[in-house]
Amino acid sequence: MMTRKQKKTLIRILAAAVLLAAAVLLPPVRVPFELPLFTSRLDGGVYAISPIWLYLAAYFTIGWDILWKAIRNIGHGQVFDENFLMCVATVGALVLGETAEAVGVMLFYQVGELFQSYAVGKSRRSIAQLMDIRPDVANVERDGQIIQVDPDEVAVGEVIVIRPGEKVPLDGVVIEGASSLNTAALTGESAPRDVEAGGELLSGCVNITGLLKARTTREFGQSTVAKILDLVENASSKKAKAENFITRFARYYTPAVVFAALALAVIPSLLFGQWGVWVHRALTFLVISCPCALVISIPLSFFGGIGGASAQGILVKGGNYLELLAKTETVVFDKTGTLTQGVFEVSSLNPAPSVTQRELLETAALAERHSSHPIAQSLRRALGGEIDPDRVADVQEVPGHGVSALVDGKRVLAGNEKLMNKEGVAFTPCEQVGTVVHVAREGQYLGCAVIADQVKPSSPAAVKALKSRGIRTVMLTGDSEAVGQAVGRELGLDQVHAQLLPGDKVDRLEELLSRKSAKGVLAYVGDGVNDAPVLSRADVGIAMGAMGSDAAIEAADVVLMDDDPAKLVRAMDIARKCLRIVKQNIVFALGVKALFLILGALGKTTMWGAVFADVGVAVIAILNATRMLKTKV
Numbered sequence: 001m002m003t004r005k006q007k008k009t010l011i012r013i014l015a016a017a018v019l020l021a022a023a024v025l026l027p028p029v030r031v032p033f034e035l036p037l038f039t040s041r042l043d044g045g046v047y048a049i050s051p052i053w054l055y056l057a058a059y060f061t062i063g064w065d066i067l068w069k070a071i072r073n074i075g076h077g078q079v080f081d082e083n084f085l086m087c088v089a090t091v092g093a094l095v096l097g098e099t100a101e102a103v104g105v106m107l108f109y110q111v112g113e114l115f116q117s118y119a120v121g122k123s124r125r126s127i128a129q130l131m132d133i134r135p136d137v138a139n140v141e142r143d144g145q146i147i148q149v150d151p152d153e154v155a156v157g158e159v160i161v162i163r164p165g166e167k168v169p170l171d172g173v174v175i176e177g178a179s180s181l182n183t184a185a186l187t188g189e190s191a192p193r194d195v196e197a198g199g200e201l202l203s204g205c206v207n208i209t210g211l212l213k214a215r216t217t218r219e220f221g222q223s224t225v226a227k228i229l230d231l232v233e234n235a236s237s238k239k240a241k242a243e244n245f246i247t248r249f250a251r252y253y254t255p256a257v258v259f260a261a262l263a264l265a266v267i268p269s270l271l272f273g274q275w276g277v278w279v280h281r282a283l284t285f286l287v288i289s290c291p292c293a294l295v296i297s298i299p300l301s302f303f304g305g306i307g308g309a310s311a312q313g314i315l316v317k318g319g320n321y322l323e324l325l326a327k328t329e330t331v332v333f334d335k336t337g338t339l340t341q342g343v344f345e346v347s348s349l350n351p352a353p354s355v356t357q358r359e360l361l362e363t364a365a366l367a368e369r370h371s372s373h374p375i376a377q378s379l380r381r382a383l384g385g386e387i388d389p390d391r392v393a394d395v396q397e398v399p400g401h402g403v404s405a406l407v408d409g410k411r412v413l414a415g416n417e418k419l420m421n422k423e424g425v426a427f428t429p430c431e432q433v434g435t436v437v438h439v440a441r442e443g444q445y446l447g448c449a450v451i452a453d454q455v456k457p458s459s460p461a462a463v464k465a466l467k468s469r470g471i472r473t474v475m476l477t478g479d480s481e482a483v484g485q486a487v488g489r490e491l492g493l494d495q496v497h498a499q500l501l502p503g504d505k506v507d508r509l510e511e512l513l514s515r516k517s518a519k520g521v522l523a524y525v526g527d528g529v530n531d532a533p534v535l536s537r538a539d540v541g542i543a544m545g546a547m548g549s550d551a552a553i554e555a556a557d558v559v560l561m562d563d564d565p566a567k568l569v570r571a572m573d574i575a576r577k578c579l580r581i582v583k584q585n586i587v588f589a590l591g592v593k594a595l596f597l598i599l600g601a602l603g604k605t606t607m608w609g610a611v612f613a614d615v616g617v618a619v620i621a622i623l624n625a626t627r628m629l630k631t632k633v
Helices: 004-025 052-075 082-095 099-131 224-235 241-272 275-289 292-310 319-326 357-367 374-383 417-423 459-468 481-491 502-515 529-537 550-555 566-601 607-629
Strands: 039-041 047-049 138-142 145-149 159-162 172-176 179-182 193-195 212-216 314-316 328-334 340-351 392-398 402-407 410-415 435-441 444-455 472-476 495-497 521-526 540-544 558-560
Touching (some): 004 099, 052 099, 082 099, 082 241, 292 319, 319 328, 357 374, 357 392, 444 481, 521 529, 529 540
Parallel strands (some): 328 472, 328 521, 540 558
Antiparallel strands (some): 159 212, 172 212, 314 558, 402 410
């Protein structure tokens, strides 16, 4: 869909094309008298209206804004830009009598500008789709009534109501109701996520089915949706090296080609004469030299890459980080919450002879009935269903050991080896990796349950994909050596460092940074508060955005909104594709321009060839850059 300005430009292009065609194709209009400036003399003393006026009408119809921009920029001290080059070249062509070429150059230049505007607009619209996640209003419950207010006016702790079909306006916790949420705008995933009382709500999601009441946990300015919008809106301010190169290149390139064209017009003319020939070659040289193919297509490539990544729930805070992602040679992972789910689950049950797994699990869960420890919670989740509180009595916590409780009137012990030794229970040691809970009843050993943090389903495939791309994988964790090595073996990591404090992580990262190649990039992926210093120190910091801490997200350069390690591979593929396109455009544009500049200086190409070298190359480069707007890589 075209904007109003684009439609006006298209109308001007069509009008100028009609006037140009009329000047070239229509036969001369004969008149019986002479009008100075308006008529030209034909053979036999007959006069005809000069087509120059149609050419001039076409030229000013299509080029008045370019002329005005050039004059205005000169007044502001900005002389050497593409507007100046186009004006000098086309006005010079008019003076030399090459009116058709002058109009044609300006016409095709405007066609290229229109195409560029449309391509950039398409990219911005893809970003704007993300911006639609910003909620317009919040339904707040105040004094027993529900009123609509701006999300900025809702305080932390207030109760909001989200009806089916409405966007979640602020982060919060569900206090009433159950529903499914569309999280595609945040994570790029189409599958709905179910939520119920006690569940976390992230702003920007869309409530699909049921009515929800939630208590807000953040002000709007600190909410998930506000942070996402801020990250995307400010991403373009951080330019990649390739973008900065093009900016510097254009700053020196444009005045260089202007003076080169001036030298081409003057020096050969003084030596060999034929001013008209050499001035024409100089003007052709100027048209060819316009750097718009690079100036337009390179930023568009990075802009499209950031937009395409955002649509998949990958927020890149700048083009410079996209470029670094493409050059990553080492990825360092945190373990808990990054490669693993960060939630303890029962990984195995090892009952004693004549004891069933169900009996072992039920006895342990009942004994841990009143404990809030994560281990106790994992046992109760594994059992499922409601636990009858009347079956449990006389619960006693044994600090550092476990619990003792009466279950169905019988004394049950649930804890570590120290508890079994203290109570004189003969037990079978467990060599499995994880937290081991031994269970005994009335002094008889029932077996043990092993509780461990579970590897995320996508982690093995993500590590394998990274290694297939030649990327080294390392894990830094504060967990025990046994657990860290077990996870490392399961995932196939190249290196594991365990039992690290936050300061130790920084030291280990410094070692890894010192060993990477000169042009190599090290990325760190984490989610916790203790990861913030390491995220800041790495060449590229990547945070898990759904469950990750605010400190980690603020310190990171890239945010994976759904905590899926597989999205890291997707982000790197997008980054590599973006850099490939940028390099293709640089080589193609500079190669074609160099060839045509030589041909132009030697008089082996016309102004129409110059048009291709400028507008044609720009259109091809922009078409190539718009491939980044497609998220498939």
